Amino acid sequence: MNNEKSLNQKGQLFQGMFKKILSGGEKVDWKYTLAIFVARDGKNFSVFMTNQPIKLMTMYEISVSDNKKSNYNSKQLDSLKVREPDSNEELEKILIASNSGIGRQTLAKIKDKIGKQWVEQFKKDQSAFKELLSSKSFDALVAFFQTYTNKSYNFFVASGLSSLYESLYKDLGDVDDSLIETLKQINPYTLVYEKNYTFSTIDNLATLLKLEDTPQRLKALIFCSVEDLMNSENSTLVNPSLLINKIQKDYKNYSFELITETIQEMINTGILCFNSNHQRITTKKMHDKEMYLAATLLRLNKDKKVLKIDLHSSLSTLQQHAFKNAVENGVSIISGFPGTGKSFVIKNIIEYFVNNEVFNNDDIAVLAPTGRAAINIKTKWNINARTIHSYFRLSPSPHKTTIDCTNPAASHKLLIIDEFSMVNTDVFYEVISHSKNLEKIIFVGDVDQLPCIGPGNLLDDLINSNKFTCVKLDEIFRTDRKEIPDHFLAVKNKKNFSFNTNDIVFLDTPPAVYYDELCSQYAMNVEEFGLENTAVLIPMHKTINGIRNTNKILQQWRLNNYMIKNSEPESFSFGVGENARKFYVGDKVVQNENDYDLDVYNGEIGFIKSYNQATKSVVVDFGYKSITYSREIFGQYVSLGYALSVHKFQGSESQCVIFVTYPEHNFIMSTKLIYTAVSRAKEKLVILGDLNYYKTKVIKPSNEQKAITTFSEFINTEV
Structure with missing residues (x-):
């Protein structure tokens, strides 16, 4: 192999260092990163990667290919691994440039006392260095060398799992280079039910370690499946037949007998709990949480004044x-x-x-x-x-x-x-x-x-x-407009309702004219109530008439309306092709995750106030505050907010609500969802879509499930 560059099936192979992160990186939890890579031959280029933490000024060997999706002349990272510098001189340059805490003066001190061959000496015996350096400098030097000599760390980096290494290192203690051996001894699948690691992450790791055929995998899969069902159905007690059916879909094709035997073993060893009253299963961890909550509330309730x-x-x-x-x-x-x-x-x-x-x-x-x-x-x-x-x-x-x-x-x-x-x-x-x-x-x-x-x-x-x-x-x-409360109470009680109302508009709208009718209604109500006081609520995201497509239509409506009197507002984009997202100054947007540093939280709705091309920053006006985002943080956590899910808008209210209802939403349409949606309206409610379907879902609802929990038993038995 040529030391500088060669070709393989994945693409081009380079040795060098990442010098600067252009966007993403640690700010977005390494979900994506665009960074400048400087090869040993002096060539530099930008590299795009996802879910891959990197260290600047650290020697890597990377495999890249052309990034055809990018608007920039960048490469796409295929793989990387840490590579030890070829000489002591190169190592010393990297050590100083890496801002590791070892500067030129400290390095000169080391070479003066230890000699020019200090690198070899450090690898053999660190005691002299510990006496010579401050504890801070010594620890920095140890950490620097571990980047290149720690086989476990390098394995995780090469596997694209360096952030997992940090998490495992914290949980499993000071195991340093023996982390892989430690994992093999305890079996990584035990981390799923003992340390709450996600099954997909550990399954990936175990496959790399060639441990995917061990019995612990099925235990981890069962534990993960119980948690998945608890999250999707609200019940903390899981139906065994649903659990077994879910597990049997795994590519390993576990037999019914093996699954039931393993579930029983997990119950016997205290990983799972079986509830005899309901003939259902939960995790011991959830069982203990619910018991603790019930006991605490019952204790507090005894204090009456x-x-x-x-x-x-x-x-x-x-x-x-x-x-x-x-x-x-x-x-x-x-x-x-x-x-x-x-x-x-x-x-x-x-x-x-x-x-x-x-x-x-x-x-x-x-x-x-x-x-x-x-x-x-x-x-x-x-x-x-x-x-x-x-x-x-x-x-x-x-x-x-x-x-x-x-x-x-x-x-x-x-x-x-x-x-x-x-x-x-x-x-x-x-x-x-x-x-x-x-x-x-x-x-x-x-x-x-x-x-x-x-x-x-x-x-x-x-x-x-x-x-x-x-x-x-x-x-x-x-509100003094009783028709809206009368309607959401009819929904709650599954009763028939009147279509002859003043404050509620019922529009039977075939899917073929959905967008035309929606834009017409939106324009009318925005003129009366304002853009900030008109909410469009839709049950699902990715259906034909779902949130994603509707947001694009309403964004275009606002843009067309704006450009009647003005030139096109400033814009900025993310991605290309089907996944491309474009934003304009003035767009209605919603925050999708909590950001404690910016003090902005999931579900907050605002308007893009400005975009600064020079600083790559976006200002969003939330009415009661303005938040300045970096471009990458905005792209990661903010989306268009003209149309929202009912879940996202729960806890909010609006002068006007337009609720969209079609059979394509049947998967999640329930009495509680409809009730939540229509009860958000204060002055005007528009029901737009298939009205026969809507009326049927109100009077004869489906998707009605009662959550079954151990908490309710603990509350009633006064643990």
């Missing part, structure tokens, strides 16, 4: 009852339809506790599962509400199915959670387990809305247990 409470003339009779229950009980629930004044009751509760010096403002945490829900509370009543994820700093654990919490020192004593129906068991466990000073908790929500995404059905279970005081508010104050 009779306090002097002044009646508020501004509260209705039921609101007074909800207020009194919340003040006197350790655990209480305020449920009700949209517009029944739930957040108004919260405001009065907080004022009572602060004014009577029961709690101060720092003792109280008002939280919601989405940014939009938190903003609604804040703007309506000037309550300092935050998202659950931002308050506790929750984020997915890398390569795992668990959640990391980086605010374990939360000191609140009173916890109020709005839109609680959207909170799943995993998130609630993090909330309660990191609320060490908790004295009182108030759950607020609408039990008839969509359930959470993920395992559990907590609000339903709490209300149905009858163990906690619960007031269901039913007097609607939000």
Whole structure:
């Protein structure tokens, strides 16, 4: 092989270093990276890669091919591996250039005391270096050499799994170069059910280690399948027949007998639990979470205080009852339809506790599962509400199915959670387990809305247990237009409804004219209510008339409307071909993930205010704040927001809602989804699509599933 370059089936082979990251990289968790690579012959070019962490100024051998999808003259990374420098002189240059913490003066000191052959000496015996250097410099030197000499690390890099190496290194301790041997000894598949690693990640690793045929693989697959079913069906107790059917779809074609034997073994060894009442299965980890949550809430509920409470003339009779229950009980629930004044009751509760010096403002945490829900509370009543994820700093654990919490020192004593129906068991466990000073908790929500995404059905279970005081508010104050509440209550109760209304427009729209009719209605309502107060809600993303295609149509509508009086606004693009995305200044957009550094959260809706070509930055105006994104962060976490899913808009409201309904959405159409969608409207509701289908789904719904949980049993048996 030529030392500088050769050809193989994958493409061109180069040796050299990545000098600069142009976009992506660590800022987007290495989901994509565009970086400058400098080859040993001096040639430099940009390289695009996905899911591949890299170190700058580190010698690599890379295989690349032409990137035909790129607008830039870049290469596509096929593979890479760490390559040790060819000489001591080259190593010293890289050491200084890498900003590792070893500079020219330190290197001169090493060569003066140890000699020119210091590299060989360091590899044999590091004791003299430890005496010579500060601990910081010594550790930096060790880390630098490990990049080139650690066989385990180099294996993970060459396999495209360097970020997994870091995670395993933390979990398995100081195993250094023996990590691969350690993994072989414990079998990596055990990490799925012992350390919560994702099955797909570990399956990939085990295949590389030639361990995919071990019995532990089936155990890991079973454990992963139980978790998948819990996440998709809300039930934390899984039907064994569904579980077995799911496992039998695996390419290994495990037999029914082997699957059932392994499930029984996992139950016997405490990895899984079998619920005899329901004849269903859960994981021991979920079983313990639900037991802990039930025990904590039952303990809090025993703390009842009779306090002097002044009646508020501004509260209705039921609101007074909800207020009194919340003040006197350790655990209480305020449920009700949209517009029944739930957040108004919260405001009065907080004022009572602060004014009577029961709690101060720092003792109280008002939280919601989405940014939009938190903003609604804040703007309506000037309550300092935050998202659950931002308050506790929750984020997915890398390569795992668990959640990391980086605010374990939360000191609140009173916890109020709005839109609680959207909170799943995993998130609630993090909330309660990191609320060490908790004295009182108030759950607020609408039990008839969509359930959470993920395992559990907590609000339903709490209300149905009858163990906690619960007031269901039913007097609607939000609007004087009763037709919309009448309609969503008809949906809730699966009853027939009137098509003869003023505030609800029913448009029977064949798919062939869907986009024309939608744009017509959108234009009419935007003129009346404004772009920010007109929401289009669609059940699914990728169908013909789904969210993705509708967003493109409405973006083009706005662009055409804008250009009647103006020239085309400034734009910027991501990707090419079918996956290309183009944004214009003025576009309505939505944040899709939590970003704690920027203080912007999933579900927040804004408008692109400006794009700076020189700095590659995007400013989005959210009304109550402006956020400046780097181009790569914007591209990763922001999408068009003209049309949204019902799940995404849950917890929000709009003056006008256009709800799109076609049989193509049948997979997820349920009473709770329809109810959630139509109850978002305050002044005007437009039902657009197949009206016969819509009426049938209201009166004779399908996809109605009741979640079955161990939590409900624990609550009722007072563990």
